[in-house]
Amino acid sequence: MQLNRRHLMALTLALAFSSAHANGVSDKEIVLGTHLDLSGPTATGSAMLRNAMQMRIDEANATGIHGRKLRLVTEDNGSQPQMAVRAVQKMIRSDQVFALVNPFGSGTNAATVKMATDAGVVVFAPWAASAVIQRVSGNSPLLFTTIQNYDTTTAAGLDWAINNWGVKRIGVIYQEGPLGELMRAGINTAMQKNNLTVAAEAAYKVGDIDFSSQVARMRAANVDLIFSGTVIRETVGVMSEVKKLNWSDVKVLTGIPGRSSIVTNLGKDTVEGLYGIGGWKLHDPNNASDPEAKQFFADYRQQFGHEADENAANAYSYMGWFIDGLQAAGPDLTAQTFSEAMKNVFHQDFTTYAKQSWANNHVTPELVSIDQAQNGQWVQIASPTGNE
Known part of the structure; x- marks a missing residue:
């Protein structure tokens, strides 16, 4: 046989x-x-x-x-x-x-x-x-x-930002590797949907701690929104450079990995005003x-x-x-x-955010909120939306 x-x-x-x-x-x-x-x-x-x-x-x-x-x-x-x-x-x-x-x-x-x-x-x-x-x-x-998925959630969050903030010149700082590739794909989806192109982009490697050159590139391009495709300490690093430049008229939006209470705890005043794409409910441990x-x-x-x-x-x-x-x-x-x-x-x-099930062994629905770091905590400013 x-x-x-x-x-x-x-x-x-x-x-x-x-x-x-x-x-x-x-x-x-x-x-x-x-x-x-x-x-x-x-x-x-x-x-x-x-x-x-x-x-x-x-x-x-x-x-x-x-x-x-x-x-x-x-x-x-x-x-x-x-x-x-x-x-x-x-x-x-x-x-x-x-x-x-x-x-x-x-x-x-x-x-x-x-x-x-x-x-x-x-x-x-x-x-x-x-x-x-x-x-x-x-x-x-x-x-x-x-x-x-980092591509679909990035696309949903960035699309919301473009339509609600009226931003046109968007810069991107992203991690080299799978995380950055998916976030970059989501950014492309949102930009194409809104007939925009990326004004500036800069990559970083896992383990990098200095983001001065990446943020300087965003500043030189005069962007009005930085999408920060970063995780915990890298998100703090990007915001630190923005604050050093006293760059108050730019918004910074980070993807799902960066919208973490560790970021607000570590960054404190440095990350005040940072926006994040959230994929799950947050609770105050001391006042849930x-x-x-x-x-x-x-x-x-x-x-x-x-x-x-x-x-x-x-x-x-x-x-x-x-x-x-x-x-x-x-x-x-x-x-x-x-x-x-x-x-x-x-x-x-x-x-x-809702009852979860599986579609081809992946969680569904994919819902995201838009949150902002205010007084050391993430505060939801836009209700969950996305792939239902």
Whole structure:
């Protein structure tokens, strides 16, 4: 009997799915893994992601999941793809994890997602450029992406800014690599929709801390809006240079990774007035009105002795969604039973703008708000809009 390509692919998937049952799943335990930036440029928030995941796991372990307890293995990726590759190889071969949950970084996930899914490991909620990760994985049925696509959300946010602020001369500062490529695609969509062209652009590399030349280029082009395709400390760096120039008549809008409470906490007065595209609800840890949010922040504070931010809340939320999938898969847990069950598991909690579901293993709907940093907090100035 000769096997054609379709048969070979089906056999490969079947072997991957069947091996997942042996990897990380026993009668009493399910082993999960994650890789976070615990020593690199975004280390400030990564410890909170780990803490929040463990907190949700502890809650699930109080009753168990079909007689099993969860165990989390955490590795440092330092925001470096090479470190992430070694970490994932170790978790697959030595720890034999069933799934990677909340792994952090676009470059680090792009370097590891196919390795993981090819080994039959579920990858759930990677903190990364979702469209890139889906493509790199070959649209694997074992990959579920929960971060809104940076291209579509950038397009929605920038389109709102153009139409509500009347800006015409737009400059772009973006990170080299998958994050910047997707944000740049979203910018192109918004610009074409409004018959505009980018007035100036400047790239930066992961790890850069000096943004004087990039902002100077924006100033020389006399832009009235800077789109800052940056993450945490880079967003603060861009705003710092804008303030040094006393450039008060320019607006700065950052994408989803930069609209973080870590940015307002670190930047303080430096980021006052910054605008951000938000993809999830924000709550004041000390004055949360939503009962579920209030409980989360109180529990986190009691266990870890400091305040959680919205990134910790999202890690907690995504872990909860993953656990709901484990429950729905039933006691006969394999990568295949999980993947099939998860497609019908909906999600809504204190972090979401609306009930979430899946479209081709990617979260839907993709809704974004426009927020502004005011007195050290993000304040919503435009209600959620986007891909419904």
